[in-house]
Amino acid sequence: MGPEKNKVRKQRRVAETPAALTLADVARAADVSEITVSRILRNVGPISETTRRRVLDAVDQTGYVRNQIAGTLASATSNLIGVVIPSLSNIVFADVLRGIDAGLEPSGFRPVVGITDYKADAEEKLVTSLLAWKPAAIIIVGFDHTDITRRRLKQSRIRVVELMDIDSEPIDLAVGMSHRAAGLATGRHLIGRGYRRFGYVGHDWTTDRRARLRWDGLVQALEEAGLELVDQRLHGGPSSTQAGREALATLLQGAKHPDVVVFSNDDMAVGGVFHCIAEGIVLKRDLALFGFNGLDVGQALPKPLSTVRSNRFRIGKIAVEQILLRPERNGTPETINTGFEIVPGETA
Amino acid sequence: MGPEKNKVRKQRRVAETPAALTLADVARAADVSEITVSRILRNVGPISETTRRRVLDAVDQTGYVRNQIAGTLASATSNLIGVVIPSLSNIVFADVLRGIDAGLEPSGFRPVVGITDYKADAEEKLVTSLLAWKPAAIIIVGFDHTDITRRRLKQSRIRVVELMDIDSEPIDLAVGMSHRAAGLATGRHLIGRGYRRFGYVGHDWTTDRRARLRWDGLVQALEEAGLELVDQRLHGGPSSTQAGREALATLLQGAKHPDVVVFSNDDMAVGGVFHCIAEGIVLKRDLALFGFNGLDVGQALPKPLSTVRSNRFRIGKIAVEQILLRPERNGTPETINTGFEIVPGETA
């Protein structure tokens, strides 16, 4: 007969529809205790092959689906990862999210995402609401948090990974590249290729601190060579192909005649390329263009865009791998540099 | 003195670090019962203004963060939404996810996402693992599910929204557009503009059923006019700008000389535009190109791409709004058509 459960369910709160399946139902069906089913589903403890099979059959037949909510509460260890990104309009963050998902894939962890739209107060609310799900870790883009956000993250005692950027001190772990160094490398590379009259076309710095850091690096490289930007245009909104196109057009209307224009990123630079094509400006001969990110679209252009490859996918993946490797926070903040590469291309 | 709690914590399982804050801690600090704090944080029931303020102060001072896991378990109503998409490499799905997030924004719900990589078995595992979080609803792209996936979703009794496509019978709710109709409209539009020699450049149909549906519609339009495709090329992998560029190149090497080429989507079409620019083929005069999706990059091209606008963002947003509007599944499957618009552009 087996161990008959006499722990009868104490009358349901509501007279529900078919009453969701629980571990107890499976246990009854397989004639074992709940805990045995639980252990089998989690692959812990010693279980005989016969009961394992019997229980798994029962699971299949009943169509039982684990309740991670209850499991997480009982074990105080969650399989959720909070992910905070500024936007999804920019493929860059979609790439990061891809990397995160790819890294998570074999682990059974799931990302819970939130989008801040580049707003610090939205980020603050988001972080709070994500922490309420007791995630195993929080992955967040950048270092630009409000004090409250930073305090909450610090106090949470879970792992916190700040992505993309490594030019500041992280709360726990930073994974990314130095944007200042990328700007510097860009400048030196282009100076080495003989360019002297540098123009710059960018987008809103207040929301994209990393673009600003690259600009800093670029300007520093120019200074090293006794040069300075001959002209620049800053588009007030987020980066886009259209904005890049228009901004280059106005830049070229000026009297400064740059021989190379560095863009805040590839989206903007591709717009610049389109402008040149439309105006019959021959790239590299008449004007050189340089981007940042190494997006596919830039590499598929008639002439592949000269740019810097930022390894977004890898950044997301490594962030996750680090979390899985060391699920506990470890006192001292750490930084992982995923580097970047100059992509010579044919536009500069 | 207030109601002293004598329900002393029954010795913690482990001698933990600072012991996470609970409702009880806040309750003690504010000298009220746990349930009162709970009610205040959830904005339910009548609460006097004085206690509300006192409790909220206590929350601030202690830095208490709600435990949604426990709350969800106790109330059996979750604030999570499962989201299943095939890919994030394609901006199209990022747009959908943006729409979902935007629709969720005011509600406190959070999306838990999973990426299938266009694999049905990955989708099956994902759906199971998402259901384990007892989400309020599942949003999933397309109708191509395994039988098991479909059964699980049906049995879950939560709301299930299938996105993008409305050319099949949904499990619960479908939000999207008819891709067959879009193909048909494309064909009729181009025939109306005088084109007769149609070429087609596409990508892998086995993973993208919607592209196939558009092709069907296009061919049907041609049949109506007594025409047929003069030539086509199918790239074996996922759509990409590079693939579109290469596929158009080989198509044009053939002897069929189309006067218009319809692409499976904008990514592919943009590649086609790049090929034409590189080869000095004047768009529309020498060859017309037509895409699908209405991506920004296509509209920023030297000549804006002729295409069809699919309202991805809106699809995601409406899906969420429907869920919030009617959180309970309602027997009969339903379909919401978000439509599409021909974007004339300058390439066809």
Place this chain on the structure above:
DNA sequence: TTCGTGCATGACAGCGCTGTCATTATATGT
């Protein structure tokens, strides 16, 4: 005064699972 009536608050049990500590059967060494 007495009795509703509505507001504000609290006690209590239980959501479905898992950590911990038994308990029982089976194998091993001497």
Place this chain on the structure above:
DNA sequence: ACATATAATGACAGCGCTGTCATGCACGAA
């Protein structure tokens, strides 16, 4: 044969919250 280790299973309480029902109290009508 006996003690001892090991494998397999189970009982029980509790994770932190919320639904339900009860209670205390002020206030106006009768």
